Amino acid sequence: MNEKPSDVRLRSRVWSVLRALVFVCVIFFIWNGMAKTACAFVAIALIMGWVNLYQLRCQEIEKPYYRLWLNVIDGFLSFAVMTSIFVRDLMQNEHAEKLLGVGCAVLLARLIAHTLFSLGVLREGKSLPRKRRWSKMASIATTITMAVYLLNLEDYQQICMVATILLIAASTVAYAYWYYRDPAHRKPLSIASQLTMSRIVLTPFFLWVFFYDNDLDYSNNSLVFKVLALAMVLGFMLTDFLDGKLARAMGEVSTLGKYLDPFSDKISNMTIFMCFIATGYAPVWMVALIYFRESSVETLRTLAASEGLIMPARRSGKWKTALQGIGIVAILLGAIDPVRAFVPGLGDIWDIFPKIVMGIITAITIISGIDYFVSSKHILKKFV
Template sequence: MNLPNRITLARICLIPFLMVFLLVDFPFYPEPLHFGSFTLPYNQLIAAFIFIVAASTDGIDGYLARKNNMVTNLGKLLDPLADKLLVTAVLISLVQMGKLDSWIAVVIISREFAVTGLRQIALLDGSVVAASAWGKLKTVVQIVAIVLLLLNNFPFSYTGIHVDEIAVYVAALITIWSGIDYFIKNKNLLHLSKA
């Protein structure tokens, strides 16, 4: 197994740890961090760190695979799977914690299923649905929104502006638009077969 695939597997292996820190209420956690009126539990801080590390490996494994001519079928399978598992796990955890409305999680996860299905249809047709600029922007905005939610809107909590909530709604809108964009650009894959 090559290095990019190992990095991708490491990203998948971080997901259970992330969820444990978010969802398990250990009695040994110290008192939350306090900075004036701002409060941040240590478990969320650790989870945010794990999420940032895991999310950052997405670009690294792809870059290494392309640069060193190490692209494999296993990598093509694992990389998008790791991305979807990571985001889905965090979104569901945030819903469980009461920090994210369930409809937003459903919108984001549904879009991922829909685009994955489109990619499967493309493979059956012998083509590839490449990542679009909207898809890449969607990923960045989702990561920013998730990190802000995990950090209780830090550093914007002092301004009184709920940047985390704004980022979540922007992520939802860009997620919807990027999904629509994929289907518009690849509508030829959805032609109905003639009897």
């Protein structure tokens, strides 16, 4: 007798929750130095994932929104496990495999992009595509790569990670092809939005460039990669300037662009600030204050949107963004040895120069945040 679809769905959801708990156990074992036990649980997660995809066929019978959020949870836990391995290696060796860091960034970028696109599809009343062969292979490869890094199989680590990244890229291209081949899904992204998206896409590559030599001390990096890091930041600033100008000039100002532009700025700048923490250019408390300001203003913006209100950009916010970019460029420019030798007196104060610049950035960022809250009292009154 055939089972009811509701019973099959319930069993699939229970199976997915159990698999999520297995990943939580993996993270626990990693932080407690139990690598072999963690690897055993990764193997269990691999088997459970295979059963869910090929035996229970959860992608075929699950409701769209449940399927989306189950995929989000699964993707986030995979990212959390890989990040835990990366941080563990960084704490133990101080020279964590740089390709592992790139893999973590790719997993996070894929999770964010897939979630945003899937939500867009569902809001348009379309049905989500089932996981294709490339996506299934990418999930399996990610789990296998976890096990290889947990067991410290150095001969296979880079091979597995490269294979995983390539499979993730292939599954992303396949999803994008499915999404855009139907004109009814969404009109093509404007040039301005493409420029904005480029900052999000290139941010993980900045991490790779900044830590290319596998050394937290940025001063030891190759001159070529120092110049490349500076060029990428200048590119971020240029695209930030051009996307708004082009959107207004071409009449392509959109709701997506209004939200995507500040989001991409925060993704790129906060990533750079975290790199500065790692190399000693900025103390943790400064970057924590900057993050607190950014997240608080975004929360305020979300509250305003929930009431149908628009919180316009403040002049202080524009100054803050410009100053952050100038400060980042000043630090990266000063880190280039020929430049530091050419500028009189910079070499003498270089030990404190980055912290001075970051202190100014932090102060202006906090002042800008206060300005936003003072000017948005009418929004806060609706909730307080």
